[in-house]
Amino acid sequence: MASLKIEISGLEYAIGGTEILKGVDIAIRDGGVTAVVGPSGAGKSTLLRTINRLIEPTSGEVFLDGEPTSGLDPLELRRRVGMVFQIPALFGKSVEDAVLYGARLLGEDVDPGGLLEMVGLSASLAERDPQTLSVGQQQRVAIARVLALRAEALLLDEPTSALDEAARSRVEELVTDLNDRLGLTMVFVTHDLSQVERVADHVALLAGGRCEGEWSREDFFSLAGEWARRYIAGRL
């Protein structure tokens, strides 16, 4: 059993009297690729945002390398656990600005060309206006700017749902590649079960604000219990 990178324990989140997360426990292995699946409204995106504390859980705790994240500086935490959103929001007038946004906040100088190549883009794009890139390329720039912060883990919130087929598969390959090469721990939210099959090695099923189980990818598709079968069959 590999060590745990992120441990979610008894996590609850409520807003305006509505309980969105009702006591979630999930263990995320160091260097693994965990898919969080579940029907719409299950609380998947909310769960992801509690991990880097973009939102504050009502109760429960998230541990990073065994340390409670409630005790960490949230800015430091978010640099260590990067996040990629459904739609990339890139900052600045050039791709270089966009890649270096987070690093420059720290006053760090990083080579933008190397980062662009790491995500499979040409270093010559650095001077381009980010808005002229395709959405798929923008999404890879969004991953590059997290790498610029030397993140240890990456949270991806439906990172390919705004992309066409070709761009989607390039982002999927990039996720697998970064996981292999850098040992980056990945947690991604998706609706796409074939994507789970292609990318994940671990699956957590969220339904109605609760985690209904965790499996290896193989077990999820073969041995998983009633909940997973119902989810796969589209009846959850």
Next chain:
Amino acid sequence: MAGLQTVGSALLTLVLVAVAVVLSIYERLDLEKDITVAVIRSFVQLAAIGYVIDYVFGLDNLGVVALLLAGMVLFAAWTSARRAADVPNAFLIAAVGVGVAALATLVLLLALGIVPATARYLIPLGGMVIGNSMNAASLTMTRIRDDLSEQRLKIESALALGATSRQAVSPILKTALQRALIPLIDATKTTGIIFLPGAMVGMIIAGADPLEAVRLQIVVLYMLLGSVSIAAILVGTLSYRSFFTPRHQLKTGPSGR
């Protein structure tokens, strides 16, 4: 009798308002109700303040002047807070912004001996500062509120990259303050060329020497530019904070996620 005639002729200007109301109805702009309320309220309020000012002038008591100005600040804050619904602590924020701007301006004007400490100067000048600051406060707060809700993704993306709430909100704050202050800055720049300011117009019409009117107008312009900018910047920095937690988290609005 002459005064009544003046009020009557003043009411004739309502013809213009009526045209605006008809246009609004015809173009379905839904402005007619707001315009009508504004007409009625302004008439009642101006008539009332006329008597109040007359009374206060008679009292010649600076305590009463201060009380009246404080009441104006609270009313301005209340109006601004209603415009900026959904901004947490909007009343308090507007009261601080408008109040500090008014206080700073009047103290400065008095300390430098630019105006004498009498109700005749303090109430109209204070009223101008408070009214203009109120507008800037409303514009700043509503703009920040709307932009934060429209650009939520950008804010979250910046926060997720380790930005502080101040760093994440900085482009929005900048736009909001520019939008709130541009009308006043432009009016100041073009003043005398395409725009004759109210105080000067009033003095000239009332028969004052144009050069004396200009002297007073310069005081008024600089006073407004300074005080309204102070109010907008205060309101801007206070109101963006009210949307974030100390741990650099965007508070979810009432619409929820």
